Amino acid sequence: MSLRIHNTLSRALEDFTPIEPGHVRMYLCGITVYDDCHVGHARCNIAFDVVQRWLKASGYNVTFVRNITDIEDKIIRRAVENGETVRALTDRMIVEMYRDFDALGIERPTHDPRATDYVPQMLDIVKLLEDKRLAYRSDNGDVNYAVRRFPGYGKLSGKSLDELHAGERVAVLEGKEDPLDFVLWKSAKPTEPGDAKWDSAYGKGRPGWHIECSAMACALLGRTFDIHAGGADLQFPHHENEIAQSEGAFGQPLANLWMHNGFLNxxxxxxxxxxxxxxxxxxxxxxxxxxxxxxxxxxxxxxxxxxxxxxxxxxxxxxxxxxxxxxxxxxxxxxxxxxxxxxxxxxxxxxxxxxxxxxxxxxxxxxxxxxxxxxxxxxxxxxxxxxxxxxxxxxxxxxxLQAGSQLDEATIAALIDERNAAKKARDFARADAIRDDLFAKGVVLKDSAAGTTWEAAP
Structure with missing residues (x-):
């Protein structure tokens, strides 16, 4: 039986065949690093850690990219609130992210690109989209994507343009031709910190959230790769917008297969x-x-x-x-x-x-x-x-099995020895009392022909 994977794009199980025989190129949308990771992050990253582990166990060479979003509105707000630079905040939170992920046995990806290292590639894509009339400049200095000019928009979410509504992260700002249009390049505001601004042909600003993943994925995996993964909450608008950007710019599918993990309640x-x-x-x-x-x-x-x-x-x-x-x-x-x-x-x-x-x-x-x-x-x-x-x-x-007991191992060993001595002296009341006292402190004794062992109480 060959590997079969559910493709969100086709809404069907499909036989998996990588573009390059024996080599799987996979991208996972990573963390926006402004706060500690939550259990929803654990759910997504463990799920796709299992996927990449199984691909490796199946004999594939896997190039696994999991990005780090280190420039975004929430990050800027938190850095300003803390009185620290954007870089100081994101450096610190990346360390904390890996502390959590390493504890959970989530393997490090092949590449963990930071969005801020790929701003030139993002601007290149924005320029391509503008040249193809899929992007336009607004009076406020932003550059937006013209959703209705891209014929395939909505194919991942399975809805028509009339059914779709802007997601909660797609603010309807003045200067947009359509509420569904989304920002590719945000014009810098005077109140924003200096390390949240880059020079560009559009003036000082920073990338929109969606363009970050398109640039990093294509730079590290090619313009078409095997698997794009993420949480179900990213299916629309984030992944829909990635498709519009990448396919609009390059004229070829971004990923052959899209995977999404279920929600955590x-x-x-x-x-x-x-x-x-x-x-x-x-x-x-x-x-x-x-x-x-x-x-x-x-x-x-x-x-x-x-x-x-x-x-x-x-x-x-x-x-x-x-x-x-x-x-x-x-x-x-x-x-x-x-x-x-x-x-x-x-x-x-x-x-x-x-x-x-x-x-x-x-x-x-x-x-x-x-x-x-x-x-x-x-x-x-x-x-x-x-x-x-x-x-x-x-x-x-x-x-x-022994983790979680209230007593240290030496104390438990001494009490087991004392209990064995009591049993040898036929002082069964004392032996039972030691057993019961240990149980009350989270230790379960297990007697066998080989001797007495212990575990933490379940």
Whole structure:
């Protein structure tokens, strides 16, 4: 079975064939770096981290570009509020972004271009669009894209021009010929900081948000590449506008395949600061470990909506503990995945069907059960290797299972020794009291013929 991927543009599953045999070129819209990353960012970036991992596991060489938006209205406002330069703010927030992403096991992309390094390429595209009469200058100094002059506008969102409305990030400003028109180049305002302005043929200004991705994607991946990815909230207007810009300028498709991950809700409501249900990754990691958060995200199909709640995170932690318990009981052998092996073949069939991680996860639980029954190091090795395709199960099992206890390891070991001595002296009341006291402090003892081990209470 060949890899099949749902294409937002065609609204259908399609057999995936890269433009260049053996090489996949993929672009993901990244973070606007003015604040800490939130769990919605985690959902998107984990989803497409799994995609690029599976492409690599399938034998492809992957050039993965995930941009950094480091110039935009929110960034300028925040920098002014903080009394710092735009560059100081964005440098600091990029460090924080990678701190969060690294904790979640999100692999670094091949390229992570900053928008501010590609302003000349953006201006080149604006000039091409102006020459083709797809862009026009406004009296206020802005340069806008003339949406109604581009015949294919709306094909990604599947709506006609009359049905479309300007998205919340497309302000209807004076000087536009049509409310749907969007800005390519923003004229500088006197009150804006100096490091938010660039010289151009249109006067001092800065790029619009949409033109940034068109320039970075085409500069690093070519004018047509294999996969363009992002959150469902970017489908319109951002990705629709990218298509209009890039295809309008170059006369060829921007990407052969468009992928979008589903929304993330908090307790069945859309995440919103105004509702008070807005959580940063850092806030979540104060309550739950990073492996659990990643596991929670991966077990839902990337195109499905996902509902975040503490209850669901607790359930995810229990599920991950079951898998790590199998690896703790049986030391995994180093294995190369044999994709004809029944479990591996089922896993591959699931992932080749539009990255169906719920079905792939079911294979891992079946394999864990087999490890528990047969005590096979090779089966445990396969479990760990397949988990690696999803970015999970790569930590030390015992460290994961023991994390979260209220006592240090030396104290627990001393109490286990004291309990063993009490049992040897047939002081079972004391032995039970030690066990119960440890449980009350988040430690579960497990007795076996090999001795007593412990785990953090679930």
């Amino acid at each position: 908090i307790d069945n409501e859309k995440m919103s600061k105004s509702l008070g249900n807005f959580f940063t990754i850092r806030e979540v990691l104060e309550k739950f470990d990073a492996q659990t958060l990643r596991f929670f995200m991966v077990r839902t199909h990337y195109r499905s909506p996902i509902n975040y709640s503490d209850v669901h995170l607790e359930d995810a932690r229990s599920g991950l503990r079951r898998l790590y318990t199998a690896l703790d009981h049986v030391s995994p052998a180093q294995v190369s995945i044999d994709w004809t092996q029944p479990h591996a073949a089922r896993f591959k069939a699931a992932m080749d069907n539009d990255f169906a991680t719920p079905e792939a996860m079911a294979v891992l639980f079946d394999l864990a059960a087999e490890v528990n029954r047969g005590k096979s190091p090779e089966a445990a090795g396969l479990l760990k290797a397949l988990g690696g395709c999803l970015g999970i199960l790569q930590g030390d099992p015992k460290a994961f």
